Amino acid sequence: MNIYQPHLMRIREIIDETVDTRTLKLEFQDSAIAEHFQFSAGQFGEYSVFGEGESTFCIASPPTRAGYIECSFKATGKVTQALRRLGVGDTVGFRGPYGNHFPLETMKDHSIVFIAGGIGLAPVRCVIWNVLDLRDQFKDVTIIYGARTVGDLVYKRELEEWAQRSDVKLCLAVDPGGETPEWKGMVARIPTAVEQTVSSAEDTFAVICGPPIMIKFTLPVLTKLGFPGERIYTTLENRMKCGLGKCGRCNIGPTYVCKDGPVFTAAQMRNLPQEF
Amino acid sequence: MTHRFLSHQGLASLVAQLLAANTRVIAPVRAKDDPQQIDYQPIHSFEEAAIGVRLPRRSLKEYFLPPTEVLLHYSQTKEGVEIREVSTAAPPQVILGATPCDVASLEVVDKVMGWDYRDELWFGRREATTIVSFLCSLADSTCFCTAVGLGPESFRGSDLLLVPVDGGYLANVVTSRGEALLHGFASEATDAAIAAAESSSRAARQKVDSNLEALPADFGGWLASNFDNPLWKTIALRCHGCGACAAVCPTCHCFDIVDEHDTADSGVRRRNWDSCQTGLFTLHASGHNPRQSQSERFRQRIQHKFSIYPSRFAEILCTGCGRCSRSCPGGMDLPKLLLELVTLSQAKPEVSGQ
Numbered sequence: 001m002n003i004y005q006p007h008l009m010r011i012r013e014i015i016d017e018t019v020d021t022r023t024l025k026l027e028f029q030d031s032a033i034a035e036h037f038q039f040s041a042g043q044f045g046e047y048s049v050f051g052e053g054e055s056t057f058c059i060a061s062p063p064t065r066a067g068y069i070e071c072s073f074k075a076t077g078k079v080t081q082a083l084r085r086l087g088v089g090d091t092v093g094f095r096g097p098y099g100n101h102f103p104l105e106t107m108k109d110h111s112i113v114f115i116a117g118g119i120g121l122a123p124v125r126c127v128i129w130n131v132l133d134l135r136d137q138f139k140d141v142t143i144i145y146g147a148r149t150v151g152d153l154v155y156k157r158e159l160e161e162w163a164q165r166s167d168v169k170l171c172l173a174v175d176p177g178g179e180t181p182e183w184k185g186m187v188a189r190i191p192t193a194v195e196q197t198v199s200s201a202e203d204t205f206a207v208i209c210g211p212p213i214m215i216k217f218t219l220p221v222l223t224k225l226g227f228p229g230e231r232i233y234t235t236l237e238n239r240m241k242c243g244l245g246k247c248g249r250c251n252i253g254p255t256y257v258c259k260d261g262p263v264f265t266a267a268q269m270r271n272l273p274q275e276f
Numbered sequence: 277m278t279h280r281f282l283s284h285q286g287l288a289s290l291v292a293q294l295l296a297a298n299t300r301v302i303a304p305v306r307a308k309d310d311p312q313q314i315d316y317q318p319i320h321s322f323e324e325a326a327i328g329v330r331l332p333r334r335s336l337k338e339y340f341l342p343p344t345e346v347l348l349h350y351s352q353t354k355e356g357v358e359i360r361e362v363s364t365a366a367p368p369q370v371i372l373g374a375t376p377c378d379v380a381s382l383e384v385v386d387k388v389m390g391w392d393y394r395d396e397l398w399f400g401r402r403e404a405t406t407i408v409s410f411l412c413s414l415a416d417s418t419c420f421c422t423a424v425g426l427g428p429e430s431f432r433g434s435d436l437l438l439v440p441v442d443g444g445y446l447a448n449v450v451t452s453r454g455e456a457l458l459h460g461f462a463s464e465a466t467d468a469a470i471a472a473a474e475s476s477s478r479a480a481r482q483k484v485d486s487n488l489e490a491l492p493a494d495f496g497g498w499l500a501s502n503f504d505n506p507l508w509k510t511i512a513l514r515c516h517g518c519g520a521c522a523a524v525c526p527t528c529h530c531f532d533i534v535d536e537h538d539t540a541d542s543g544v545r546r547r548n549w550d551s552c553q554t555g556l557f558t559l560h561a562s563g564h565n566p567r568q569s570q571s572e573r574f575r576q577r578i579q580h581k582f583s584i585y586p587s588r589f590a591e592i593l594c595t596g597c598g599r600c601s602r603s604c605p606g607g608m609d610l611p612k613l614l615l616e617l618v619t620l621s622q623a624k625p626e627v628s629g630q
Contacts, residue, residue: 049535238566239559249558275566
């Protein structure tokens with residue numbers, strides 16, 4: 001089998017997250033592959049609609065839940081719009097898992113602050129559930145999640161679940177103007193929400209993902225709180241075709257997002273050429 | 277490496293035997309659209325080959341990474357989707373009369389094609405191919421193979437390297453595959469033939485040697501630390517972003533993957549050549565583009581070839597063939613640009629405060 005050959009997966013469930021963002025729950029059609037498929041939190045894959053092409057997303061479900069994977073996407077380009085036209089029972093292609101992953105082994109026995117904006121919650125959610133499924137191996141778990149408006153928040157049913165858990169500290173925020181009369185969360189941008197929610201960086205890792213502008217303004221807040229760059233993890237995206245280090249388009253200087261990433265520390269990001 | 281002598285007649289018979297056995301033989305031939313130009317093409321008789329006339333317009337790349345190739349066939353059925361795999365096995369082929377720069381490029385690109393995930397489509401063709409290269413006496417002012425560690429007599433990637441001598445060729449036998457190919461056609465090489473070959477190799481090297489000095493060992497490091505140097509803004513001004521340089525380049529290997537319908541419910545997934553010089557190459561669906569301007573795209577090309585690839589694979593991603601300079605509509609001349617960059621890299625830093 002050549003390396004560009006995808007596995008076939010069937011859509012088991014479709015969940016509409018927002019007006020334009022959707023989650024697909026996928027299962028391998030070949031039970032032998034399903035049985036042996038393994039991945040780690042943070043890895044990505046090439047998902048395809050046959051006749052339309054391939055697109056790169058992280059695996060949004062945690063490796064602790066076997067038997068299926070999930071991807072969340074916003075209908076934006078050719079492939080994502082085609083993915084949106086598919087229904088339950090339809091077939092998609094999947095190649096992966098590719099890339100590195102979040103170092104959960106290193107994070108064990110520490111506290112973790114998860115920070116996400118908009119659809120950036122997808123890769124973070126994979127790590128969150130991975131940690132919550134192994135909850136006793138970690139100390140405090142804090143989740144700070146925001147979007148432009150209440151309608152743009154994804155994984156709403158899970159936000160409710162996290163809000164009810166006593167072993168999770170959840171802070172939800174929407175941008176000023178994005179709130180509804182019923183909104184009980186914060187009205188603030190992510191950097192402010194982080195400043196007001198996180199009190200200490202001691203023994204703590206930060207996992208952050210969201211729009212570049214959010215990351216840009218949140219990193220100084222984390223630094224001020226005392227997080228060293230080596231303990232702040234994020235995941236980068238770039239346009240990819242192969243996902244295997246060959247097609248030559250996802251590199252940031254000498255660093256290949258598909259092979260060296262997609263997970264990087266803030267310290268590593270500081271050393272990258274500013275071309276992403 | 278051993279030396280053998282192959283007469284003109286011996287080479288003609290060797291090719292005739294290959295063709296009789298239905299082995300595909302690819303050699304430089306006069307281009308159909310322009311007899312002044314040379315293309316690597318499959319030949320049907322030895323007489324078609326036009327070896328040592330002129331550097332072929334395009335490199336050997338298309339015989340290993342075709343401009344477009346099918347990765348899989350798909351068809352929609354009532355039950356779902358069916359995929360038909362493509363074979364990664366390639367029929368045996370012999371390349372005859374390739375220039376050393378084109379042959380060396382294959383070994384250079386092997387590194388990325390084998391990087392952790394083995395591209396069986398590439399290696400299937402590589403393994404099915406026997407390569408007979410020729411001493412190159414075709415250098416013009418854009419050639420600079422000697423600056424990137426190669427030379428007109430380089431046998432890197434070849435199974436056999438032939439050097440014209442009186443009455444035929446001195447065959448440098450590089451691999452056992454090359455030896456097997458010669459079996460029954462070659463005779464012992466005389467000292468005189470070996471000496472003649474050495475002398476013409478030296479002459480061929482002199483022809484290209486003065487075009488550009490060998491790139492300094494720390495050139496890649498200098499490029500990496502000068503990623504933000506303002507020079508990139510001006511250096512790329514003549515670049516139109518057409519991507520011709522990448523199409524003719526023996527080492528440019530970037531590709532796109534697209535699906536194509538044949539009918540409403542069946543079609544193929546294809547791999548097509550692509551180029552980092554076009555604006556679409558890195559464009560995200562959101563509209564964000566990490567390389568927005570031509571200067572960033574041109575910087576990527578130079579950095580990839582002379583800094584990134586060397587740092588990852590200890591290889592310069594360039595064999596000095598000069599095709600990019602010959603085909604550039606904007607008149608970008610790579611050896612000249614490299615000379616500029618090397619000169620800059622070696623300039624003493626200005627002493628400030630005086």
